[in-house]
Amino acid sequence: MHEVFGQSPQGLAIILFAALMGGIVRGFSGFGTALVFLPIATPHLGPFGALIGLTIMDILGPLPNLRRAWTAVNQGDLVRLVLGCALVLPVGLWLLAQVEPEVFRYAVSLVALFMLAILALGLRYQGRVSRTMVTGIGGAAGFLGGVAGLPGPAVILFYMSRPLPVEVIRATILLFLFAFDFLILGFLTGMGRVTLGTIGLGLVLAIPNLAGNWLGGWLFRPDRERLYRAAAYLAIALAALSGLPLWG
Template identity: 55%
Template sequence: MPDIFAAAWGQDHILILAAAAFIAGLVRGFAGFGTAMVYMPVAGQIISPVAAIITLTIMDIFGPLPNVPGALHFANKRDLARLWLGLALALPLGLFLLTRLEPQLFRYLVSAIALVMLVMLAAGLRYHGRLTGAMTLVAGALGGFLGGVSGLAGPPVIMLYMASTLPAAVIRATLLLFLVGVDVLMLAALGLSGQLAVATMALGLLLAVPFLVGNVLGGLLFHPGYERIYRAVAYAIIAVSALSGLPLFDGGMPWS
């Protein structure tokens, strides 16, 4: 077992991956979102698309686990069931396409999705009508599809709930449990398809350490009175990460 982790530590540009995981955790800790939008554009430049998804899922699954019992109490169970149903229907399709994407196309896709979602979040675009069960189901399906093909499962559901009148605690709990469901289903689907390489899982476990440290530090830095500043910083970091992931800029990064 130590040999597996030693091999993972010997991964090319491991320090760049660790830094990306740490910064993703930091943003998640003080802004409450952005893990995949920070990590995936960088990881896609260094490791394969499937490996990037696996490492993201493994490192991301540990952070929310202590909060699951409380989230189960506050979450909107009906919405969560619809989100999970949409997720289960669409995530396999996203993973199917992922395994057939060329790495360069994957990088364009991840960066493009991250930038589009970033613009929509920063602009405060939201639906102003009444949220229906069908819309929740579709949001879960879109999140599942994007999660499978790019690792970016959260933004469609986050944007749906920006229009919700539910209490903030209910929204946070429902989002947390949806994303835990994404991680669990992702690992199950990858395992059933034979994509879960032991070495890649070991790399994900190693990256979980800086990711969790970043989460804790980001949480300590958070102060409700500075929420706008935190969001602006998060948006800037996501933009830099997404732009760096575009193959157009190959040769301009230290790991290129």
């Protein structure tokens, strides 16, 4: 059977579907690409292959929104988040290199389900967030991003508690995740994990992912936000459960 990017036609179709679904979920809920993509793609690509594919396709997605985000971002907090992330991300990646792929799959699925539970319950950190804590949140995001490919939960759950305009919060999160993609890609390149094949696959995955982002945004209607968020939660739950090594 002819393989493309080391995948059978069925495996490649599943990975492309994961990229599409991750884009759709992000398009109509504002988050969820990694939460959907990684549990589905990791059994086919392995931990590092899935991370590289996700990173490359995710770099292209926010490009149209970067200029507007830069005008609204809290630049001081952004620097602290990225600094904390850069310091701790190598630790998470080193730990990932030491464990079996099944451990990574469990970590991704369990973190995704934990994030889903917190989102569904509407829980938020209510305390004061200091500058040092912002750096620490960046570090936590770097660790989770390295060991499980999920830098978003730490930033989203804690940073949104700050008494700032929604536009500022969203801009800072968007730019942090954009910077994270370059950080992890740089570290993975230094580890010798990035190849022309993985780069090519990431660029191919960007096509359905961008289409999914557009479709999700087109489908979204503000008056039906609850319905779409419920659909996003369901998609994340199914992806997380399907990614568990229990199913083979």
